Amino acid sequence: MSDEELKLLTIEDPDELDFFERWRCTVDKGQTPQRVDKYLAEHMPGTSRHRIQRAADAGNVWVNRMPVNNNYKVKPLDLIQVLLNHEPRDYTVFPENIPLNIVYEDNEVLVVNKPAGMVVHPGHGNYEHTLVNALAYYFRDTVDMNDPAVGLVHRIDKDTSGLLLVAKTPEAKSCLGQQFYQHTTQRTYNALVWGTFEENEGTIVGALARDNKDRTRWRIWDPEENPLAKDAITHWRVLERYPYVTLVECRLETGRTHQIRVHMRSIGHPLFADEKYGGMEILKGLPTQKYRQYIQNCFALCPRQALHAKTLGFTHPRTGEAMFFDSEWPEDMTRLIEKWRHYEPNTLNNDN
Numbered sequence: 001m002s003d004e005e006l007k008l009l010t011i012e013d014p015d016e017l018d019f020f021e022r023w024r025c026t027v028d029k030g031q032t033p034q035r036v037d038k039y040l041a042e043h044m045p046g047t048s049r050h051r052i053q054r055a056a057d058a059g060n061v062w063v064n065r066m067p068v069n070n071n072y073k074v075k076p077l078d079l080i081q082v083l084l085n086h087e088p089r090d091y092t093v094f095p096e097n098i099p100l101n102i103v104y105e106d107n108e109v110l111v112v113n114k115p116a117g118m119v120v121h122p123g124h125g126n127y128e129h130t131l132v133n134a135l136a137y138y139f140r141d142t143v144d145m146n147d148p149a150v151g152l153v154h155r156i157d158k159d160t161s162g163l164l165l166v167a168k169t170p171e172a173k174s175c176l177g178q179q180f181y182q183h184t185t186q187r188t189y190n191a192l193v194w195g196t197f198e199e200n201e202g203t204i205v206g207a208l209a210r211d212n213k214d215r216t217r218w219r220i221w222d223p224e225e226n227p228l229a230k231d232a233i234t235h236w237r238v239l240e241r242y243p244y245v246t247l248v249e250c251r252l253e254t255g256r257t258h259q260i261r262v263h264m265r266s267i268g269h270p271l272f273a274d275e276k277y278g279g280m281e282i283l284k285g286l287p288t289q290k291y292r293q294y295i296q297n298c299f300a301l302c303p304r305q306a307l308h309a310k311t312l313g314f315t316h317p318r319t320g321e322a323m324f325f326d327s328e329w330p331e332d333m334t335r336l337i338e339k340w341r342h343y344e345p346n347t348l349n350n351d352n
Contacts, residue, residue: 019121019152020177023082033073036061040082047084055084058174083181085173086148093122093145095137096129102138103325108172108318109165110135113327116161116304120152135166143168154180154255161330162189162309167317175317180255186313189250189260190239190329192306192337193269194283196246201237204263208232208256217276218258220266232256234263242340244284245272249310261305272298272336274305286345294343302336 023044031039037056041049052061052070059067060083063074074080101113112131114120119130132152136145145151149170156162167173179185206220207229221229233253240247246269250260261277264270270279282295313324329337 019086019148019154020181021084021086022181023080023084025080027074027076027078027080029076031074031076033075035070036063036068036072036074036080037070039074040080044082051084052082055082058171059178060084060174081181083177085170093132093136094128095140095145096133097137098129098134100134100138103163103327104323108169109167109176109316109323111312111325112164112166114156114161114164114309116159116330116332119158120155120164131164139168149173153177156309157258157261157305157307159304160189160307160309161333163312163325163327164309165312165314172317176314179314183253184315186311186324187252187255187309188311189252190308190310190333191248191250191260191264192272192333192340193246193248193264194244194272194279195269196241196244196284197238197248197269199238201235202267204234204236204267206232206263206266208259208262218256218262220262230254230256232259232263234260236264240337240341242343243345245340247337247340260307272306273302274307276305279305298336298339301339302332304332306333306336308333 023040025043027039037049037052040052040061041047044052055061056068056070061068061070062081063072063078065079065081101115102110103113104111112135114131121132122128122130132145135143135151139145143150150167150173153165153167153173153176156164165176167176207223207226208218209221209226209229211217211219223229223231231254235251235253236248238246239249248264248269250264252259258277261271261274265274265277265279270277270283273279280299282292285291285295308327308329310329311324311326313322315321316323328334
């Protein structure tokens with residue numbers, strides 16, 4: 001496999017793990033035994049052997065899903081996976097005194113509850129007022145948020161609220177990165193979606209990649225049609241039923257960009273007020289002006305996708321303790337759900 005082929009097939013679009021650089025390849029049938037660090041240095045464009053060796057020392061080079069040392073000799077058809085910290089950025093993150101809702105903190109990790117409307121990480125025209133800028137101020141005397149070896153381990157969308165995990169040491173970030181990469185973390189989201197369900201729970205399986213017609217959106221692909229499409233699995237269950245909308249819990253096995261939003265839309269249940277994926281349309285309900293006004297009032301209460309990263313579970317990188325955190329809905333989502341809980345369809349079934 002050529003370097004260009006390897007790059008095409010293994011460099012992936014950003015998702016929750018885009019704070020790391022990930023590589024994946026299968027060794028050619030005719031490959032002679034060779035040290036894995038040397039093999040990767042020859043096949044990963046722009047990556048030094050020393051950087052690969054550091055990754056292996058941190059347990060971030062796997063062959064056939066098992067961590068290996070640098071002196072491992074690759075064999076034909078070995079599956080190699082690599083998780084690297086990004087190189088230093090070409091811009092500086094400046095600290096900003098922005099209030100943070102800290103849920104938990106110790107010497108290795110911090111858990112923060114992000115509000116809706118806050119961009120997680122600087123970039124693409126958002127170099128200020130992000131969560132990372134706020135963390136840079138909070139950690140100004142202890143942790144360098146310009147060092148890619150520490151910091152956020154995953155992300156959520158700007159208009160999604162909820163829990164995020166921050167590593168305060170390189171060792172913690174490496175360990176937590178492995179947990180996210182191997183899908184051993186536990187995360188659930190609460191979402192208000194359009195429509196009602198006959199079933200109480202289900203699973204959505206669909207590989208995700210960017211929409212070829214709109215690069216800001218994602219869609220489900222047949223992996224044979226798009227080799228960049230990444231497997232994605234969402235388990236959902238009904239929490240509360242209302243006329244025309246449903247409160248669901250989504251549990252992720254994978255953490256792809258827009259995963260819940262795309263998956264729920266794919267089964268006919270877009271997230272309420274999700275403009276990008278059709279949730280700002282009145283998809284269910286009554287053909288009356290009163291009902292249309294009711295929905296507009298709901299949109300005004302929560303003018304973003306009704307999605308909250310509610311729980312987060314992981315293994316502590318130093319103690320090995322199972323950590324689990326649960327967060328309350330933010331005010332906008334609480335008010336929206338309360339409005340639906342008290343919905344009275346009989347008052348909206350005509351315009352008289």
